[in-house]
């Protein structure tokens with residue numbers, strides 16, 4: 487793998503999460519953010535001014551064609567992740583892509599194929615909560631058997647997103663552009679942590695619905711699932727002996743709040 491000593495990064499998408507990427511990269515002296523790209527030039531210009539970055543673009547094609555860009559960080563809406571990542575990989579750039587990798591399984595498969603066709607490039611998603619100290623410690627404790635054999639890992643996320651959150655950012659709340667709301671956007675981190683701590687799900691039983699945002703979003707705002715970890719509960723295991731299995735259950739609910 488050929489990682490240059492000095493890494494030039496371009497950020498594609500200059501919305502809410504982009505500053506976290508810029509500030510993260512700025513911690514590393516060997517990394518320089520050289521370009522900001524957004525369809526909306528005023529957003530790229532604003533961040534360029536704030537962080538002292540010289541170059542902006544309104545086309546990711548232009549950005550990935552720059553010879554001096556080594557890596558792109560994709561911070562756009564979910565449905566644009568795959569086309570941008572594929573273009574970047576095929577232009578020889580390393581890729582850091584915000585979660586979720588894509589809005590659909592087909593989109594993610596296409597990205598994975600592009601990454602496999604370019605084995606010298608690093609392609610990674612962003613699931614940063616794996617690095618939280620508590621999650622690192624918990625994983626180590628499970629791996630080393632300090633907690634015995636876990637029978638149940640349980641998570642619960644109560645959060646709320648207002649109607650305006652969806653109305654002000656039209657790509658949210660739509661199957662085509664977000665690919666799902668609660669599960670794909672907010673709770674993805676918690677589902678990932680359960681999956682990661684338990685060593686991977688073999689099977690999941692789930693339900694989701696839209697409790698508080700009917701007429702505002704197409705997608706789900708509430709969900710619950712029970713997952714069976716492949717390590718403890720292999721495929722075709724009979725459900726009646728479920729108490730002997732490793733389980734992950736997750737209850738996700740928007741905090742019930744009157745929304746005006």
Ligand SMILES: NC(=O)c1ccc[n+]([C@@H]2O[C@H](COP(=O)([O-])OP(=O)(O)OC[C@H]3O[C@@H](n4cnc5c(N)ncnc54)[C@H](O)[C@@H]3O)[C@@H](O)[C@H]2O)c1
Nearest residue numbers: 499500501502503523524525526561562563566584585586
């Ligand atoms: N890891 C985390 O904790 C975390 C937190 C927040 C958001 N995110 C993820 O970051 C991504 C962006 O979220 P956000 O809240 O910043 O969204 P946002 O809507 O605030 O910003 C997205 C930006 O991308 C731009 N954009 C869209 N398509 C583009 C294209 N083809 N070329 C260039 N620019 C384009 C839009 O103009 C917009 O400015 C999403 O995948 C989201 O799930 C991750």
